Amino acid sequence: MRMKSGMEQAVCTLILLARLPERATLKAVAISERLEVSPSYLKKLMRMLVQAGLVDSIPGTKGGFSLAKKPEDVTLYDIFLAVEGRGGMYRDRGVFTSVFACEDQRSTTCVLGHVMQRAEKAWVEVLEQETLASLLQQIRKTYSPERLAEMDAWLTSQLREEVNE
Amino acid sequence: MRMKSGMEQAVCTLILLARLPERATLKAVAISERLEVSPSYLKKLMRMLVQAGLVDSIPGTKGGFSLAKKPEDVTLYDIFLAVEGRGGMYRDRGVFTSVFACEDQRSTTCVLGHVMQRAEKAWVEVLEQETLASLLQQIRKTYSPERLAEMDAWLTSQLREEVNE
DNA sequence: GCTGGCCTACTCGGATACTTTCTGTCCGAGTACTGACGG
């Protein structure tokens, strides 16, 4: 039961996108270089984030990715769902009920499954309290401002300008 | 991020062992038949439970497995650790810190990892509150007594008698 | 007839394949810029 490594990459990516100026986009290759991860796998992750509605994608030469929502509206659990997919971590195989429940109670909620759901709910609630905005605030408090400034500088150097109309 | 199917099997097995009379053992094949799961894989699980100190094993012809602790002293988290192994579900790859932290702060606790640890702690606490004893009590309340009686009857028919001295 | 040793049958324990999921890679669809051509 190990979380995908893609989760960390997705969070980092979304934080980068959150620091992006309005109407600007960032291309996948730039992100993968900054994160020092496989470009192909990150593109796959980006596709998941797009399908989940967390980021917008613009195809074409001047294309790229941008955050689809406001940073305070994107929770860690949203990212988790996008990366890991729906369907909780514990999936009932029916062994418990087939052993301990009678035939007519087989469809009843499994006692063990109920506990697992409670545990997962507690876990989810923590992740739902954390948003991209709160993470950014923690980063500001924890790490040095120089690093953030350097990151913003890199962003402006890498971003695609807004589409002139 | 899916929990192993072995978790459900292990819990069922331990509950069966908890209903076992004192100094009696149950052999792996009997359990696998009752649970309708692969005998080989269940034996592997039993080995894990033995190594974790949750069950005692007696080799030999009259051998089998028995609960090593009192049912109220075995939590769901103990079982989880035995089956899934130590090392939390989120493992830091260092991407986050390498992106957002300076060189001298790389060893600092990762902000994202900290949130994940909090979430996992909340999850663990729920699992630690549940023991084999409490699960048995819930089973008694939820499912029909006939089924429990039938289970005990099956247990007595399958158990190995205590070692005569 | 009794006791000791050996042999067999049965159990757990660990090493060995197969399947699914996760990770990483490649090629195709679509768009904006560039340049040339025609009016």
Add this chain to the structure above:
DNA sequence: CCGTCAGTACTCGGACAGAAAGTATCCGAGTAGGCCAGC
């Protein structure tokens, strides 16, 4: 000289392999009981 159109270069999108973990299986180590021979 200006507008239009085709070509090209670059992006995201989805289909395709390799690696790792989970699942299932088989064979070996060890023990208890039964059988036989010897005393």
